[in-house]
Amino acid sequence: MQIMSNNNICSIHILRKAKLSNTKIRKSILEFLIQNHGPFSIEEIHQKISNCDSTTVYRCIKKFEKHEIVEKCDFGDNISRYEYKCLEHHHHIMCRSCHKIEIVKYCFVKEMEKILMMQGYKDVSHKLEFFGICQDCQNESG
Amino acid sequence: MQIMSNNNICSIHILRKAKLSNTKIRKSILEFLIQNHGPFSIEEIHQKISNCDSTTVYRCIKKFEKHEIVEKCDFGDNISRYEYKCLEHHHHIMCRSCHKIEIVKYCFVKEMEKILMMQGYKDVSHKLEFFGICQDCQNESG
DNA sequence: TCTAAAAATGCAATCCGATTGTTTTTTTAG
DNA sequence: CTAAAAAAACAATCGGATTGCATTTTTAGA
Incomplete structure (x- = not known):
């Protein structure tokens, strides 16, 4: 085993x-x-x-x-x-300097940034992009 | 003018x-x-x-x-x-099908997905990544 | 306004992550 | 075990991004 x-x-x-x-x-x-x-x-x-x-x-x-x-x-x-x-839904944090990647479990953006800063990260920023099928494309295929 | x-x-x-x-x-x-x-x-x-x-x-x-x-x-x-x-802080939504990009003004992830779906987008998902300077790198340069 | 130094541009070459085509090898299904 | 299907190896290629260098433009100081 x-x-x-x-x-x-x-x-x-x-x-x-x-x-x-x-x-x-x-x-x-x-x-x-x-x-x-x-x-x-x-x-x-x-x-x-x-x-x-x-x-x-x-x-x-x-x-x-x-x-x-x-x-x-x-x-x-x-x-x-x-x-x-x-x-489990999660995100990541990459160090801008050494590029080390760590897991982020929290889920509300602003709150997350605060928590990360308390964890010792400095100058925290984030990138968030959404994806979906827009109304036009739904109509075309329907 | x-x-x-x-x-x-x-x-x-x-x-x-x-x-x-x-x-x-x-x-x-x-x-x-x-x-x-x-x-x-x-x-x-x-x-x-x-x-x-x-x-x-x-x-x-x-x-x-x-x-x-x-x-x-x-x-x-x-x-x-x-x-x-x-x-103004904002994000984007790109249509997975036609790749059209629109602005997203709201800021809490799960809430945002709901609002986008109400706006007519289907199958909404998102990508969020954080960036910062980790403790190790702060110590090195300090 | 003129001039020398510094910076930006055009063009060609190159880099590198990713993709594609084709033959050979492996896997699957019966 | 065998034929069909799928995957792997290898080479070639793609395309977004970067770099080197000669030329042009901009800037700063007289």
């Missing part, structure tokens, strides 16, 4: 559920993302997975994203980062 | 204040961004400015960003968009 084999079973189940074929590389990526919160760049994921082309990581992650197994995060540096989409 | 000349004066003042030299291209870009909310991609700005290399737009916008005259927005499509940094 090792953690590794649990995660292995877990990743197989996730792939099955999404009707994605169950390959070594996909399992490795998924296990890595389940065990480590991230979010991680493709480059970072690629380095952790042995004997695998980075293109394959790109394609796997795209598939995972499409099936909502992972979620993309943008920190405005033109590098996409991905994390395993766990149930 | 035309709007154009007001904006012209305005853009000159902004450049002066930031100690940036006052060129035709910079004025054009700034006037365009003041008159139109955006946010706009470099490509979009470039198309609006006559006889100007896109590299110059990149460089001007970088300068403006550094001097906090414009602000970068990321919508996760690997295209940076910029808007004139007006005083």
Whole structure:
């Protein structure tokens, strides 16, 4: 009953559920993302997975994203980062200086900034963007 | 007392204040961004400015960003968009289908999603990321 | 207004994250 | 076990962004 084999079973189940074929590389990526919160760049994921082309990581992650197994995060540096989409809604804070990423659990923006400053972060700011289907597009497809 | 000349004066003042030299291209870009909310991609700005290399737009916008005259927005499509940094704090909503961008004035996330849905948007989601200087980096530079 | 120094621009080249095409290999379903 | 489908490797390419350098424009001081 090792953690590794649990995660292995877990990743197989996730792939099955999404009707994605169950390959070594996909399992490795998924296990890595389940065990480590991230979010991680493709480059970072690629380095952790042995004997695998980075293109394959790109394609796997795209598939995972499409099936909502992972979620993309943008920190405005033109590098996409991905994390395993766990149930709890949360956000992140990236240090402007060292780029370390930490989890933020609180959920109201202004309150969150205050709490982060109390946690020791300085010069806290945030980026928030919304996405949705606008009225025009709903009418077109309807 | 035309709007154009007001904006012209305005853009000159902004450049002066930031100690940036006052060129035709910079004025054009700034006037365009003041008159139109955006946010706009470099490509979009470039198309609006006559006889100007896109590299110059990149460089001007970088300068403006550094001097906090414009602000970068990321919508996760690997295209940076910029808007004139007006005083009022606000966010945006981009249609997942047609990519139209609208302003969002409200400020509490969950409440905002509800209001947007009442405004006619469907499947509303959001991305929120924080930035700051972490404790470790503060200690290093101190 | 003139002039030298500093800054901005245009153009070409390049960078780099991401994507695509094609062949080979692996996985799946029966 | 086998044929069809999917994934992986590898090379090529895309495209937004950046950089280097020669030329032009702007600025600041006389």
